[in-house]
Amino acid sequence: MLPVFKHFLRAKRPRYESRAYTHNRGKQAGIVLQIASSNIYRFGDSNIAAPVFRDVRWVVKEGENWAVIGSGSNQKTALLQTLRGHLRIAPPPPPPGGLFPFLSDPPRDPHDNVALVSFAHRPHTYGGAFYDYTARYGAVREEDKITLRESVFGDYDFLNIWPKAYIEVKTPEEIAAEQVKKGIFEDLTAKLGLTSLLDLPMVALSNGQTRRARIVKAIMSEPELLLLDEPLTGLDVNSRQTLLSVLESLHSTRTPRIIMGLRKQDPIPPWISHLALVKDGQILTGVKADVLNQEAMDAAQEVASRTSTLNHDRARIQEDGKPVVVLKNVNVVYGSRKVLSSINWTIREGQRWHLQGANGSGKTTLMSIITGDHPQSYTQRGESYLELFSRARPKISTPHLRSLIGIVSPELANAYPRRAKTSVWEVIGTGFDGAFVPGGKNGVGIGLEGELTDDVVQWRVNRIREVLSGLGPSSWASKGAHNEGKMSKADEAFSKRDFVDLSAGEQNVVLLMRALVGRPQLVLLDEVWSGMDDAMVRAGRRYLCKGGVGPDQAVVVISHWEEEVPWGGEDGLRRFRLEEGSGKET
Ligand SMILES: Nc1ncnc2c1ncn2[C@@H]1O[C@H](COP(=O)(O)OP(=O)(O)OP(=O)(O)O)[C@@H](O)[C@H]1O
Numbered sequence: 001m002l003p004v005f006k007h008f009l010r011a012k013r014p015r016y017e018s019r020a021y022t023h024n025r026g027k028q029a030g031i032v033l034q035i036a037s038s039n040i041y042r043f044g045d046s047n048i049a050a051p052v053f054r055d056v057r058w059v060v061k062e063g064e065n066w067a068v069i070g071s072g073s074n075q076k077t078a079l080l081q082t083l084r085g086h087l088r089i090a091p092p093p094p095p096p097g098g099l100f101p102f103l104s105d106p107p108r109d110p111h112d113n114v115a116l117v118s119f120a121h122r123p124h125t126y127g128g129a130f131y132d133y134t135a136r137y138g139a140v141r142e143e144d145k146i147t148l149r150e151s152v153f154g155d156y157d158f159l160n161i162w163p164k165a166y167i168e169v170k171t172p173e174e175i176a177a178e179q180v181k182k183g184i185f186e187d188l189t190a191k192l193g194l195t196s197l198l199d200l201p202m203v204a205l206s207n208g209q210t211r212r213a214r215i216v217k218a219i220m221s222e223p224e225l226l227l228l229d230e231p232l233t234g235l236d237v238n239s240r241q242t243l244l245s246v247l248e249s250l251h252s253t254r255t256p257r258i259i260m261g262l263r264k265q266d267p268i269p270p271w272i273s274h275l276a277l278v279k280d281g282q283i284l285t286g287v288k289a290d291v292l293n294q295e296a297m298d299a300a301q302e303v304a305s306r307t308s309t310l311n312h313d314r315a316r317i318q319e320d321g322k323p324v325v326v327l328k329n330v331n332v333v334y335g336s337r338k339v340l341s342s343i344n345w346t347i348r349e350g351q352r353w354h355l356q357g358a359n360g361s362g363k364t365t366l367m368s369i370i371t372g373d374h375p376q377s378y379t380q381r382g383e384s385y386l387e388l389f390s391r392a393r394p395k396i397s398t399p400h401l402r403s404l405i406g407i408v409s410p411e412l413a414n415a416y417p418r419r420a421k422t423s424v425w426e427v428i429g430t431g432f433d434g435a436f437v438p439g440g441k442n443g444v445g446i447g448l449e450g451e452l453t454d455d456v457v458q459w460r461v462n463r464i465r466e467v468l469s470g471l472g473p474s475s476w477a478s479k480g481a482h483n484e485g486k487m488s489k490a491d492e493a494f495s496k497r498d499f500v501d502l503s504a505g506e507q508n509v510v511l512l513m514r515a516l517v518g519r520p521q522l523v524l525l526d527e528v529w530s531g532m533d534d535a536m537v538r539a540g541r542r543y544l545c546k547g548g549v550g551p552d553q554a555v556v557v558i559s560h561w562e563e564e565v566p567w568g569g570e571d572g573l574r575r576f577r578l579e580e581g582s583g584k585e586t
Contacts, residue, residue, distance in 0.1 A: 031101040032060040032225065032257060033083065034093050040079075041088045051281070052078055052087060058276060058285045060259070062102065065251060065271055067260045070278035074503045074533070076261045077118060079278055080227045083259075084116045103224065115223035115256075117214055119230045148205070148213050149198045152185060152220050181220070188216050191246050193239065197360075204334070207234050207410060208359025208560075212243065219250065226250075229261035234410070234527060236358040236560050244269045264534065265563070321349025324522050324554045325370055326387040332365050332376050339365050341581035349521065352567045353556045356586070357578030363558050364411070366578065367524055372401045389521060399448055402434025406515035409526035409558075413511055418500040424510050425495040428464050431514035460517075467513040468495050470548055475539035504531040512540060516548060523549055526558040541566045 035058045039051035052075070060066050070076025081087060083099070093099045100110050170178070189195050192212045197205060205213060211234055218226055231247070232240050248271045251258040262268065268275070268288065275291040277284040284291055325347040332340040340362045347353060357363050368374035369386065377393050380386045386393045389404055416427075417436055426438035433445040440446040444460035452460075465487050469475070472491035487495070499510060508531050515523060529537045544566045549555055557565045567573040577586045 030062050031097065032062055032064075033100055033102075034059045034097060035089060035099065036093065038089045038091055038093070040082050041090060043086075043088050045088075047090055053082075053278075053283055054281055056089075056283050058283060060274070062254075062257075065248075065273045066276060067262050067268060067272045067274075068276045068278060069262050069264055069266075069268070074505060074531075075278045075281070076263075077229055079276065079283065080116055080118070080229050080259070080261050083225075083227060084114060085110065100225070108224070113224040114227065115218050115221060115225070116227040116229065117218045117231075118261075119211055119214075119233055145201045147199050148189075148194065148202055148216075151202055151213075152217055185216070185220060188219060188246070192216060192242060206360040206364060208236060208239055211235065212239065212359075215243070219256070223256050224254075226256045226258050227261070228258060230263060230266075231260060232266050233263065233530065234359075234560065239359055240267075244271075265561070321351070321552065321554070322390070323348050323387070324389060326385070327369070328385040329383045330366075330369060330380050330386055331384055332362070332369065332374065338581055340369075340578075340583070343578075343583045345576055345583060345585075347522070347554050347556065349554055350551045351554050352571060352573045353554075354562070354565045354573060354575045355556050355558045355578070356560075356575055357583075361578040362581060362583075363578060364409070364526070366583070367407075367409070367526065367556075367558065370522075371405055371407060371524070372396070372398050399434065403432065403448060403518065404520055405434065405522045405524060406431065406518065406520040407524045407526070408508070408512050408515045408528050409524070410530060411526075413508055413530070416507075416511060420498065420500060422499050423495065424497050424499055424502070425464060425468075427499045427510050428467060428495075428513045428517050429460070431517040432460055432463075433518075463517050463519070464495075464513075467517050467548075468492075470543040471509055471513050471516075471539060475543065476533075476535040478539075505533055505536055508532055509536050509540070519550065519553065521553060523553055523555045524558070525555065528557065528559075529564055545571075 035056045038056050039047070040053040040056055041047065041049060041051050045051075068076055068079055070079075078087060082089065089099065095104075097104050100114065103110055103113055186195070189198060192215070194209065194212055194216065197209060197213075202210070202213070211231065215228065215231060218228075228247070231243060235243060247258050247260070248269065250256065260272075273288055274286065275284075275288050277291050277295060284294060323346050325345070327343050327345045330340060330343040331338065343366065355363050355366070365374065369377045370388065372388070372393060377386060380393065388396055388401060422438055423443070426443040429440070429443040429445055430436060430438055433448060435445060438445075440452065441457050442461050444452070444457055444464065446452065447456070468491045469487045472487070473494050474488035474490045477490075499507060502510065508529075512525075512528060515525070529540065532540065544555075555567075557567075559565060565573065575586045576583060
């Protein structure tokens with residue numbers, strides 16, 4: 001029998017009564033989750049080790065609307081993972097209710113009924129090797145051809161009612177249930193703007209489209225409680241509103257109940273009634289207004305220090321430097337689908353750009369044309385023309401291009417190899433040549449044209465030290481200017497750590513250092529602050545504004561959040577907007 005989803009098909013569904021409602025008649029039904037005065041530890045740590053969270057008291061009642069808020073992704077994600085059983089609660093919430101009293105009568109397995117969809121970057125990639133994130137730009141490989149529709153329903157062919165793989169006669173009830181599910185799927189995908197993408201390969205979906213698709217998939221798996229970690233990150237303004245109203249309506253009918261993880265800078269939806277604020281190993285829980293009041297003092301101090309550090313000493317932005325990138329009538333087409341249409345854009349030395357556009361508007365595609373990763377970067381002919389660093393695209397080799405462009409992006413962060421025994425220093429050192437494997441004397445790379453001279457090696461060593469001092473741990477702790485190339489002991493120790501052992505936020509800081517270390521002519525920063533905590537973001541913004549990129553370097557920031565761009569109009573920031581395939585300066 002098909003559970004949940006009542007509100008979608010009110011008229012026809014008296015027989016499909018929600019599993020949630022049927023089961024909630026038990027004694028514990030009014031409480032969704034409970035932790036009373038426990039510490040939370042990593043598995044393998046004893047009770048005398050430092051807990052991840054201390055003295056947690058958290059009760060979520062049926063009908064309350066909760067969000068978990070954290071400044072960096074780590075602790076917030078750890079709290080949500082605790083609810084999925086990935087961390088140990090000591091003492092554990094006692095039976096019969098346990099952690100999830102609402103699942104206790106009759107007993108249901110939380111493993112099957114509590115789902116977590118996490119969008120925070122994973123610190124580990126599969127197998128530690130580099131995977132080719134540019135695959136989506138070319139001909140799609142056979143194994144990547146699975147569409148969103150197939151990924152939810154497998155081989156099931158709704159039009160013919162029968163499963164493709166084998167013949168099995170379904171009962172009228174089963175057929176009706178499948179039709180209900182199909183209706184819900186179509187309703188959800190329509191509401192989230194995915195209808196026209198249902199039969200595209202999943203790999204072709206943009207970042208924001210993929211996030212929405214993953215949420216649909218999780219809802220279709222019919223959990224009773226859905227934990228969504230950072231569902232708004234990477235979504236454009238309109239998609240955020242639509243998603244939030246869909247989530248509100250699902251939560252209000254408990255189909256499923258939803259607890260959202262939000263970054264501190266995310267707007268808190270008005271319908272959220274309660275907050276769990278995760279900070280420095282402690283969790284402050286309660287009614288939204290009370291939690292926000294307690295937090296307000298700290299926040300005010302933080303804003304004051306941010307404003308004061310951002311308003312001084314900005315590097316002068318040069319407005320009329322040499323062109324670094326020239327796009328004339330650039331097009332990108334997949335079959336009959338035109339993703340970019342006649343793009344004209346010149347990026348000059350010293351300029352700061354904010355590249356804007358809704359999910360799926362083509363920002364990543366445009367960047368991949370500029371980085372040369374997109375096969376269609378070679379095929380701009382006739383009226384269409386692409387010039388990179390004063391040369392036509394075919395006249396500049398991809399490795400050379402990689403050494404001239406420093407890039408940070410969610411795709412790169414996911415794809416970068418996480419091999420054991422690769423130090424932070426070595427990862428930063430791969431930035432000089434735009435490589436993915438460390439090498440060369442002192443871990444500074446091997447260069448592209450013969451052996452590096454001692455002077456160049458020394459310059460590279462100094463540069464690594466400089467970015468480490470500007471963006472490393474001592475800068476996170478400091479509120480002032482970066483340390484002008486003087487590495488502290490903390491930075492030194494950080495440089496020796498294994499990259500793979502760092503938190504996702506720390507890894508992203510290191511990848512930012514990697515993008516900046518070679519002082520490339522062009523820096524592309526796509527969702528640059530992802531996963532970083534407040535202190536890292538503050539240090540990063542300060543560094544970028546105070547000389548971390550020079551007046552001879554061009555920078556493009558890609559973000560759905562204006563406030564994430566370190567520069568503003570007063571600094572000469574320019575905006576280029578993509579809309580339905582076309583682009584213009586706004
Ligand atoms: N191989 C492909 N075949 C068909 N369409 C594709 C293919 N690859 C990408 N697309 C489409 O191109 C459009 C642009 O994708 P892109 O990733 O550039 O968007 P974006 O602006 O970066 O979005 P987001 O803000 O979500 O990251 C999307 O609608 C996507 O579905």
